[in-house]
Amino acid sequence: MQERKKSKEWMEGAITYFYLLFYIAISSGQIFFNKWVLSSKDINFPYPVALTLLHMVFSSIVCFLITKVFKVMKVEEGMTSEIYLTSVVPIGAMFAMTLWLGNSAYLYISVAFAQMLKAIMPVAVFLLGAAAGLEELSGRMFVIMSIISIGVVVASIGEVTISWVGVVYQMGGVIAEALRLIFIEIFLKKKGVRLNLISMMYYVSPCSALCLFVPWIFLEKPKMDSSGSWNFPPLTLFLNCMCTFILNLSVFLVISRTSALTARVTGVVRDWVVVLLSAAIFADTKLTFINIIGYGIAIAGVVAYNNHKLKPVSHSVNSQAGGTNSNSQEKDPGVQIPLSTKASS
Template sequence: MADGSTRRKEGWATYAYILLYIALSSGQIFFNKWVLSSKEINFPYPLGLTLLHMVFSSVLCFVLTKVFKIIEIEDGVTPEIYVTSVIPIGAMFAMTLWLGNSAYLYISVAFAQMLKAIMPVAVFILGTLVGLEIMSCRMLFIMSVISFGVIVASYGEVSVNWVGVVYQMGGVVGEALRLIFMEIFVKRKGVRLNSLSVMYYVSPCSALCLFIPWIFLEKSKMDSAGTWNFPPLILALNCLCTFALNLSVFLVISHTSALTIRVAGVVRDWVVVLLSALLFADTKLTVINLVGYGIAIAGVVAYNNHKLKKEASRLSTEGSTVTENQENSEEVRLIPVPTGQGT
């Protein structure tokens, strides 16, 4: 009886973590759009906003791990690994955040989310080029389905701003490169870290990569516009939500499986697309939009399923058992660590 009660409590806790992840991830995307929008908070500095996220995350990670020692960071990152792996990952992470948030100045949240569905295609193409993926008829078909769906969804967009599209696709390329570097980080160097440990090492590097272009591209604009009088409470809350999102991913990964986090991600994507039409005036969904996005998501689900089966087959062949730490590292490798976009 007690065992049944314990299992029920654990089950409800798992559902709570998943719902928390979906709520925070969706909310962070809407929050960023709200802060950047000229019709709302009017803080049109995506580079500055992303820099704040990374600085806040770096400071909070340090305080929680080194001062209060609430969270334990996994070891294994040597100076050589930091230079050859963490810095490239941090640079691509910074690129993804910067360009992805910049896209919100030009295109709607829903359209940006639809364009993000092309991510598996970018990851697969780059992975094939560096020898991490193998081209097959099955994968070619899946990539074609995703690409076709994104094209249909784009065709159905009422007003396409190509500047925003370029920014978003640049963010997709940056994220794909980050995942490729993570793949190499885990497979070839054998370092396995959970999502919070990754944020501890990557956030300071990303902050530095963002600080340099911010000095040249946005600081002078903020000085001339007097934007230093920005609402500190709003921006602090925005940064806190970003960190809470990272924590929710850690909780979901720790208490569920790789499949669960992928399903939750698909549900989150649909929530963002549909709710954005109600929350933002610049979002005008069409039937062609939704049909195309549905096709793309079907391809993404097939891709995730293929990757999970491939990984399960590899583990079975090696005769190894999937431990909790391996599940964590697999998630870090294949699931984007939540960014300032809420991705």
């Protein structure tokens, strides 16, 4: 009996680690995949708005098929036109902006440097959250924000070839992602609506696609019409869109299998993997010692931020789990929306 229990625990642990490794692999792979699609001479498809629009259209179609045609999952109730207009539309618009600007940055800066700039995300989330009344100012948070900011500045100073256009795109994407997270928090706290990932994507993806369609018509469609050299093989297009969709599902699997804290820590590991692998894969990535030092400082601040933010949540989850099942203390099945899908950019 004891051996069977240990075997079951070992199997559960193995499945959990598989989900974590799968998330790191698919998230890192999608970043490299998008970079390759946008900058590869073989495909020659330097159209980030069009690429992101294709991702959102694909996600909308798949979610519709899953929920309405094959009915594998049911769209959760509670959505009203008022909630959709005041919450889902802003979330969808900011999600579209995040992916658009993030993908655009890959045309000008390296994947590694883009990840380094993304480390400033907690600062943007905290400042915007404080402005919206969702965050409380404190000496500890000021120190954490300062550490992250200093780290990003040092990493930027160490960049060999810096493109300020790419930096502006990336920072714009960071601000848009921060606003998206703020809108999601307002959506959860003030509207009281909780959706699983498929339901969230079912509502958000069409809205994001519509928001991307407008800039695509005016900014990229004329370029695509005038240039006959671009090429996007159907199989590559399908695989790229499918990887994006699977990435979003993997976020949900990690959170539902473990906890929000584990998902965020895994994201930090993913960022390091992306930075190091990009230096080995892409010719435009040249890491300097100052790059590494600065990014290390920023990541230390990000880890401190995650620990500070999620400690109350982790304590609450553990207390609830301790009263029911001491073997499932880390699981948090109540988390029903993705904390972040920025990796899809």
